Amino acid sequence: PHLPVFLIEEPEVGPAGSSAHPRVIDRDGVTVITPVFPATTRPAAGFGPETNECVSRLLTPFFASRGFLGPSAWPILWYYTPMALGAEPAGLTPALVVADVMDELANFLGAPPDLKRREAALLARANLVFAGGPSLYASRRERHPAVYCFPSGVEPAHFAQAAGGAQLPPELATLPRPVLGFYGVLDERLDLTLIDALAHARPDWTLLLIGPIVKIDPRALPRRANIVYLGIRSYHQLPAYLAGFDVALLPFARNDATRFISPTKTLEYLAGRKPVVSTPIQDVIDLYGDVVSIASTPAGFIAAVEAALQESPAARRQRLLSAQTLLATHNWDAIAARMWSLLTAAWQERQSALRSPRPPSALIPHAPPVAAPVGLMTTD
Incomplete structure (x- = not known):
């Protein structure tokens, strides 16, 4: 109706x-x-x-x-x-x-x-x-x-543009690869210590964070040469930016603000056919644990990202098949x-x-x- x-x-x-x-x-x-x-x-x-x-x-x-x-x-x-x-x-x-x-x-x-x-x-x-x-x-x-x-x-067709057809924004075209990306609100739910540790341990990786800074002091954000902040982008722009991710991140802290979250962007990342690495957020584990890599420490996160970057064709096919099953019902x-x-x-x-x-x-x-x-x- x-x-x-x-x-x-x-x-x-x-x-x-x-x-x-x-x-x-x-x-x-x-x-x-x-x-x-x-x-x-x-x-x-x-x-x-x-x-x-x-x-x-x-x-x-x-x-x-x-x-x-x-x-x-x-x-x-x-x-x-x-x-x-x-x-x-x-x-x-x-x-x-x-x-x-x-x-x-x-x-x-x-x-x-x-x-x-x-x-x-x-x-x-x-x-x-x-x-x-x-x-x-x-x-x-x-x-x-x-x-x-x-x-x-999720709106699967919208985010599927990231896997084919979306034109890469000029500001992403010159970023050193690989690009580890996140989009969403930058607030108290993010693990800023983890983000800083990743950037410090792997200066050859680019960490791309897209979204508004809310409720936290911008000076608290880690600042390194390989961390890029782009600010807010619209829903319609997101597939083009997602197209520039080599690995999609869910770098959430474990605190009261994240205890009950069920991040919408998880399915959006999957619809864009991106490998996803997350901290151990309970709903991510319960709903998407078969297709999202989970890591609880900086060392574990680095290892999970490296595995995603070196994913075999067979593993990629299985990941995409599992993702499609989720997208059909969610x-x-x-x-x-x-x-x-x-x-x-x-x-x-x-x-x-x-x-x-x-x-x-x-x-x-x-x-x-x-x-x-x-x-x-x-x-x-």
């Missing part, structure tokens, strides 16, 4: 003197709404107890004018962060509430102090809980009767189909419980159920 989808991004701060307004972008059937508030007013950007009240006041007339408020609308509310509780438009009566637990956000550097309390409140409201990997699933399954494990997905189309099946079943169960069954078709002509993700999906 094709339902209208509204994605509510985290609020932003606009120019001083401007008026509060929703910035609306329609793209491929998804309406992205970013609440914008003038810089001279409080609260600041991001979801929070004060911000959410302002967001709700801004969103209420927007959705009311489109007929999505009131008892007949019955939208689906889909939360990617519990910090968005209270940002919903006033008068919204959800058919279902989905809690999408993508990360253990409370373990991240600078996490709001009331995040755990807010998550408990969200789980109490939720009809369905989707956990973004085995570790998150194990930590939530006793806290709600309807928790389902949905590890990260792509976004398959995940969306399973999620939709669960949503449909939960919707029908709620209809039966209310003893006022309304077939989905009766809702569509006037006020179709809306998949309305409230919040911002976290980036790993």
Whole structure:
């Protein structure tokens, strides 16, 4: 089914003197709404107890004018962060509430102090809980009767461009080979000591790190002649940069912030047909241990990278075959189909419980159920 989808991004701060307004972008059937508030007013950007009240006041007339408020609308509310509780438009009566637990956000550097309390409140409201990997699933399954494990997905065709057809960016063309690459947020989850040790031990290797620096002091990043930082690149650019990797890295530290992560980029690397070396992140081991090399020390990491660079044709064929099996079940189309099946079943169960069954078709002509993700999906 094709339902209208509204994605509510985290609020932003606009120019001083401007008026509060929703910035609306329609793209491929998804309406992205970013609440914008003038810089001279409080609260600041991001979801929070004060911000959410302002967001709700801004969103209420927007959705009311489109007929999505009131008892007949019955939208689906889909939360990617519990910090968005209270940002919903006033008068919204959800058919279902989905809690999408993508990360253990409370373990991240600078996490709001009331995040755990807010998550408990969200789980109490939720009809369905989707956990973004085995570790998150194990930590939530006793806290709600309807928790389902949905590890990260991938758009295989997009990242397959890295294996053929993607034009190498000019800034990568002159880098000394081999190139050991990583893309993603550069934050407290990275093992900077490991990265520095690799670069020091093998000055003939280029370590390429692509992504924004967040929540850590840029001065903490290791600086060596063979470490290259490129900054953020868009999703559409990633296959071209991935094409320049000889080995793809998951150099995550072992700390509270990484205990529950299930890195989306693992499948993206595999779709790009790259050998992958990772530190012992539990979800990587559980989900991809047959195709990703795991190493826990700098010496072990160096040995795993060397083995990847010297991979035999037979070993490469087996790795690619195993990767294709994973990609067949962990792509976004398959995940969306399973999620939709669960949503449909939960919707029908709620209809039966209310003893006022309304077939989905009766809702569509006037006020179709809306998949309305409230919040911002976290980036790993």
